[in-house]
Amino acid sequence: MNLLKRLGFVAGLLLLGSGCTSTTELGAATPTRAAVAEIEPTVAASPTNTPTATVPPAAVTPETALSTPTPVPPTPTAEPTPAPLPTLAAVAEQDHSGLAGTRGLTLQWISWEPEDWGTIEFVPLVDGSYAVSGTQVGSEGDFVSVDGTIVPVSERELVFSGEVVVQVGFTNEGQPCVRTGDITFLATGDRRFWRMQDLLNCDGVVTDYVDIYFG
Numbered sequence: 001m002n003l004l005k006r007l008g009f010v011a012g013l014l015l016l017g018s019g020c021t022s023t024t025e026l027g028a029a030t031p032t033r034a035a036v037a038e039i040e041p042t043v044a045a046s047p048t049n050t051p052t053a054t055v056p057p058a059a060v061t062p063e064t065a066l067s068t069p070t071p072v073p074p075t076p077t078a079e080p081t082p083a084p085l086p087t088l089a090a091v092a093e094q095d096h097s098g099l100a101g102t103r104g105l106t107l108q109w110i111s112w113e114p115e116d117w118g119t120i121e122f123v124p125l126v127d128g129s130y131a132v133s134g135t136q137v138g139s140e141g142d143f144v145s146v147d148g149t150i151v152p153v154s155e156r157e158l159v160f161s162g163e164v165v166v167q168v169g170f171t172n173e174g175q176p177c178v179r180t181g182d183i184t185f186l187a188t189g190d191r192r193f194w195r196m197q198d199l200l201n202c203d204g205v206v207t208d209y210v211d212i213y214f215g
Helices: 002-028 033-039 088-092
Strands: 101-107 118-124 130-137 143-154 157-167 177-186 193-196 210-213
Touching (some): 101 130, 118 143, 143 210, 157 193, 157 210
Antiparallel strands (some): 101 118, 101 210, 130 143, 157 177, 177 193, 193 210
16 A cells, blocks of 8 residues: 555656646747737727817807898889869860859848849869859948859759858847858749758848849
């Protein structure tokens, strides 16, 4: 048994000596840096992680963001030239109703006598109406005046628009009685004059007969 132990011990020493020799041989063949570099894989250069400076966008001012166009002044429009007013000779050609001219005007409180009549003038206008103006004045200062326009509805009916003033000393306390607006003048029956149909005086008592004669 002692022999076997010895043999085993010797074998162990041999094996141990063999391992040390392998280690020594590897240590003698230590590779150089150049050799290691040749066998080391090449590592691609990674991009630098240096942050890139960000340039802020240019500030936009309201003037550049919203460009307001320069207002263009409107082209002045020439005013139309007004048509010339018709002359009396030209207007007279429009007298289709044959009323143009001077006619008699009376108020019964002053006089109905032909020698005392007042007068009223009919001037034809281009629209077929007539401008009228006339008065009758009494010896005591009483008077009637008619001023406005007349449109003939028929031979015996006229529509007046304007103002009729009657002033007589014993009516309306001697103050003028003024009628305005549209007033009808009618020639009734066989009368040769148109009588104002707004008959009642401003005093609410007496009746005024204002007549315009045919000729």
